[in-house]
Amino acid sequence: MALKLAFLLIGGCGGCDMSVVDLSEKLVDALEHLEIVFWAPTVADVKYKDLEAMPDQSVDLGLIAGMVRNKENEHLVKVMRQKCKIIVAFGACASLGGIPGMANMHKKEELFENAYIKSPSTDNPDNVIPQPVSKEGEFELTLPEFLDSVKPVDAIIDVDYYVGGCPPHHDHVARIVEAVVTGNLPPKGSWLTNGKAVCDVCPRNPALKGETREYVSEVKRMHEGMPDEEKCLLNQGYLCLGPITQGDCGASCPKVNIRCAGCGGPIPPTWDFGLRAIGAIGAILADESVVDNLLNKYPVLAKILYRYALPKALIRK
Numbered sequence: 001m002a003l004k005l006a007f008l009l010i011g012g013c014g015g016c017d018m019s020v021v022d023l024s025e026k027l028v029d030a031l032e033h034l035e036i037v038f039w040a041p042t043v044a045d046v047k048y049k050d051l052e053a054m055p056d057q058s059v060d061l062g063l064i065a066g067m068v069r070n071k072e073n074e075h076l077v078k079v080m081r082q083k084c085k086i087i088v089a090f091g092a093c094a095s096l097g098g099i100p101g102m103a104n105m106h107k108k109e110e111l112f113e114n115a116y117i118k119s120p121s122t123d124n125p126d127n128v129i130p131q132p133v134s135k136e137g138e139f140e141l142t143l144p145e146f147l148d149s150v151k152p153v154d155a156i157i158d159v160d161y162y163v164g165g166c167p168p169h170h171d172h173v174a175r176i177v178e179a180v181v182t183g184n185l186p187p188k189g190s191w192l193t194n195g196k197a198v199c200d201v202c203p204r205n206p207a208l209k210g211e212t213r214e215y216v217s218e219v220k221r222m223h224e225g226m227p228d229e230e231k232c233l234l235n236q237g238y239l240c241l242g243p244i245t246q247g248d249c250g251a252s253c254p255k256v257n258i259r260c261a262g263c264g265g266p267i268p269p270t271w272d273f274g275l276r277a278i279g280a281i282g283a284i285l286a287d288e289s290v291v292d293n294l295l296n297k298y299p300v301l302a303k304i305l306y307r308y309a310l311p312k313a314l315i316r317k
């Protein structure tokens, strides 16, 4: 019997949905085992009330992509939990808060002011800020209430499994579907991962080539110079987070000469990505003078340490 699947995107960009579509022919094979009963709002012409009308626990697998940013997101993840036997937080936003989670460095009022008043492309002479309820003539208009902070899905509901990636690599998606279809799943609460770091699968890894890792005497940002395409990026001073990031993407970024920014999520069991990152970076700096160099290059260090994971950090704002 086919496995019933529901896919919900909440506060995200649709890239995670694309990673499923990117399965191409493999998706056709997977559809032999899957019956997609809900995929919104991106792919299927279904309404949220269709999901609400489904019997409780009637869906075998629910994938949730995106983070919780407003009351509507919050409501929908609760409905998914009610309807689905297994819930997977799918991708960096759902598992960790993702890039939108960096908004937690600012208050809600600052975000609104920047988006609706200060941004150069905004034409808003009356400084109107969207309200949850507003009147337009005889009509009352409503918008979902904006929450104080970005939250990962497990801040609202119980999550069975986590998947990293922004978005998850399509090869990895195929492995996840297979694991769920065959029931070959790790204990509840685990990441669905191959258990390797990005460095483990990176062709530049000095250890795999019998070379030693060098201490960094100068930190560089990605736009500075052209990195040597063979050498480890970290050895060249580019702050590649491959040592502490789950490598289910197959080291996609280092393979195209870009440092790993950590979208795969922290290697389990760590949840606070930034703490691991600062430890890893600190361990490879040649001496204290490079710390000043690091802080000059990255004045807001949290932006590289927590690019995908601030809402899941011990200190979340």
Ligand code: SF4
Residues within 6 Å of the ligand: 011, 012, 013, 014, 015, 016, 017, 065, 066, 091, 092, 093, 094, 098, 099, 165, 166, 167, 168
């Ligand atoms: S994890 Fe990345 S691709 Fe997925 S919804 Fe968030 S921003 Fe988009």
Ligand code: SF4
Residues within 6 Å of the ligand: 198, 199, 200, 202, 203, 204, 205, 206, 231, 232, 233, 234, 235, 240, 241, 242, 243, 251, 254, 259, 260
């Ligand atoms: S630090 Fe980056 S470039 Fe170096 S081996 Fe690890 S993933 Fe590859």
Ligand code: SF4
Residues within 6 Å of the ligand: 165, 166, 198, 245, 246, 247, 249, 250, 251, 252, 253, 254, 259, 260, 261, 262, 263, 264, 265
């Ligand atoms: S190399 Fe790092 S940032 Fe790039 S896709 Fe893989 S986990 Fe994400």
